[in-house]
Amino acid sequence: MASQDQYLSFSSSGFGKWLTGTLGLPQPIPLVRYRPGKPELRGPVVVGAAPGSKIEDFLASALRAMGAVTLYHPDSADWRLAAGRHEVMTGRFVPEDSGRTGALLFDATAIADTEGLKALYAFFHDTIRSLATNGRIVVIGTAPEDADSIEAAAIQRGLEGFTRSLGKEVRRAVAVQLVWLKPGGEASLDSTLRFFLSGRSAYVSGQTVRVGVPVTGVVDRPDPARSQAGRTVLITGASRGIGLSIAETFARDGAQVVLLDIPPAASELAKHAERLGGAALALDITSPDAQDAIAADAAGRGGYDVVVHNAGITRDKTIAKMSASQWDSVLDVNFAAPLHITEKLLVAKAIRPNGRVVFVSSLSGIAGNLGQSNYALSKAALIGAVGKLAPLAATEGVTVNAVAPGFIETQMTAAIPFAIREAGRRMNSMSQGGLPVDVAETIAWFAHPGSGGINGAVVRVCGQSLLGA
Template identity: 55%
Template structure:
């Protein structure tokens, strides 16, 4: 579905008219394309009191081929910058090259232990934010507040959330801002920061902003994961032989509701990253499912997930080779206010959107069909976070998905299996195309990007959570909503 307003105000005539009338002009977001460089440009790196992640940041930036300059916002860490050959000083726009614009801003706040240490954040972002280019990236790194040794450290680290979310709303121009809390020591383990930083610095995260992600050390020790892309050598993510072009090579992924829309986009992105995709959908969608999976060299399964026998059928179909990734995307809506809603409409939405996930996972986990160190990613919704008029059944089911993720994560930790959810906001699909025009326009504009997302935005986020390098992320919900003003 096309956003006519977005297209118009980004045309030569429309842009002039928007400027003269003072109309909002949403940015055309830069999304990942295989025929363009994923990373380029200059990154400005800043740090606060005694940064602990600077070495890992500098190595990551060098590995993706971007150029970095260190901002002299705290003199104590200048020797670290010098060790990596970075120039330091008060940042000036001219340093960003011919365009005068930066591609990204990174700030290491991991050493901040007191509110009096927050001052360098002002100095860094005050100097650099206006030099950040269109569709630029902001990433702040800190320590999980709940793991802090003192209440003052907890306080200071928690303050980073307000800063990061505000930066996302101030920056505009398609710029995203996200916060990554890294548990002490996790940066040098298999669950490290590479996969997450690559995602947040990439065009793949075009519609993900205002999010807080926690990375902890995964409990599963390194070893060989059968059928999933070779040996994993101990010592950290840097020791893994990762093909970042195809990080899911050798893995098998089950995607429910894969025939069309967001499900088809998920299947396509996972396949592009190397996974063999097993797409599942209703028997009535058999032809559409085959059309989606055929160019991906995937496997089609036609089952009704609401049927009592479906979990056993799915398990039997996957049993011989097992599966490494399960994506619960299938879902329905039957919208009415609860006073006018039939019992059947209530029950069917909860059964398909929530109960089917529970039953399928029970079958795959009990039979060992979802292998150790596997990934479960469920599709929730902003409605499950904030509620929505006329969607009590849908919002209940999607909030239940979040509950599943949070409750199951500790139970699956011993097997090295992660479980997370994505919560899309307004995504341009056939479903949202049926929404009345005025409500549809409100849904598009009520976020920091002032536009709806695309199915590929959800798919790219799921692919990141499915990667081996995301082993330290579990029990979390990542909104794909352009930093929605609802439920933010």
């Protein structure tokens, strides 16, 4: 879908750039998104590591799989050796590379005291100016709960403040993330690095995610362009907007897609399902027979590999003016139905091992929003469901995660009054709204066969929005 953001188009033109610069107005930079067949990286990756790390070989292997050209920071001799072992092309970083590197990757896993943080400072102090627009920054740390000392745990937690600040400081469409590695998570770093270092994560910034032991113990490294090949994916609310983009993204990556939406959308649904070589399921998820109908569909297909709960509605009113039916319908569609369908599918073992459940929550569920007490409650409740379901589903080899989109350009947001819409678009580090595909790519990363080490996560797709920050 083309962006409806006319200010972005205007301010990216020659005259618009001059005018907005002169007036001191926001100057959003068009985001470069993943395109099959195009290079995933914007340029060489500068790699640095604090002394004592034990993950260089995993990083080198993951970067090699991405076809990365790497440069090493002078303080990171260990990395140079690992790169040599894995035949990752490497050269020494020089400051004259200004504006030309594609990503900065720093391994902070071994930092345990403030003395160790000096390596973090030196790396970013020296390299940050070298990043091209739309570049990427990834810091890998140790999950604080797994650190060996109070100081180490505190410092690892501190990395969150550091990366979030870089996101706000660098801007220029650069996305910055922190990956907290848990013991045994090294082997499943691949899909996460590929997501965070590429244009797939264009509108995801300021996020922290834990990567642990995969729930199935299996780590696949499939063909990156067909990572969902052989997998069957159910997407609810798939006749338009974000849901349709999720279906298109999974079909692009080789999945068999099952598109579900309400009966009035049946003809649109059938049209899109046919175009994507998938199937259509015209069904209201709140109808009394919905759970059985979905379980029967899953059984008929030998189970689903991925279930994406995207269907959602808003019925905005302040609490005093809200009718009981507005309250009920939002909770039923957005929360109760997705939860009960998930429980039914898990009990029926209708989600195959190495399967995924992904809920579409919302920034409203994190920050709250005027007139959305029903909606924010339902979306926050999905985050609560993730916390409780994730460890239970793991025993079946299934992960449960959520995305929380911020301002995404859809029919839902086109209906927002102009001034509020403009504020929603600009109040983030990217100074623009996201596209449905940004949410879809994030869900596809959770659903990647190699992402079994990410369970119980909530990742915001909001361009590092100031709301709920």
